[in-house]
Amino acid sequence: MKFETNNILLDVNVDSKLSLFKYIASYALSKNIIDDEQKLVDALLEREKEVSTGLQDSFAIPHAKADFIKKPTVIFLKLSQPIQWETFDGKPISNVFALLVPLKYEGTEHLKMISNIATLLLEEEFTELIKNTKNINDLEKSISKAMQGEN
């Protein structure tokens, strides 16, 4: 599994969590990751209901694990304006890692790579880098490295 530069989306203009999820779903449909946008929106919302995926320091990691997801995918979105989210520090979100996983990938190396992104978000060096650049190459390099677990 490789992180694709295409999956870095900058200046995403959404005004709420719901509109962000719709944006992610429409992108996933265009990339043939899913066939049904509404199903993905529902799955992401459902996950938020269990525990908010808002972290701190402007980051959120909405995720869905479902049989209708066709390939494991990480999408990074930088929002043009912060949106409200239930977070640890009470601050809004502007950097989003959307993690989409097919159910049948349970227990595979792909999942390990996706989990690596989540744990790297505990490292200030990684979050500072991601927060402070809009350079696609830099973002791609950092995210790919994070997924390989080189920390």
Place this chain on the structure above:
Amino acid sequence: MKIVGITSCPAGLAHTPMAAKALEKAGQKLGIEVRIEQQGSLGQVHKLLPLEIKNADFVLLATDQKIIDQERFNDKKQIRVNIATCIKAPEAVLKKCIQAVKEV
């Protein structure tokens, strides 16, 4: 003080490894031995060894889920905590649990 623990969350994708790492890092900082087993999408990761469980002062269960092989901890003190709190404030969680164990 030695602590063993389990992290587990509904999707088992993000919060499980994050909380494990946060708790272990907090342990290092506080000079406490913290060993966490993750029960997530990858199955049991860094599975606790029987000796580690035996030597631990208590078991930290960072989950609201059912745990695999909970019988392992039958004769140990167990404290259940919210997994999100472990990511947000891992040091505070460890300190509070240690305090609670001492008071029993």
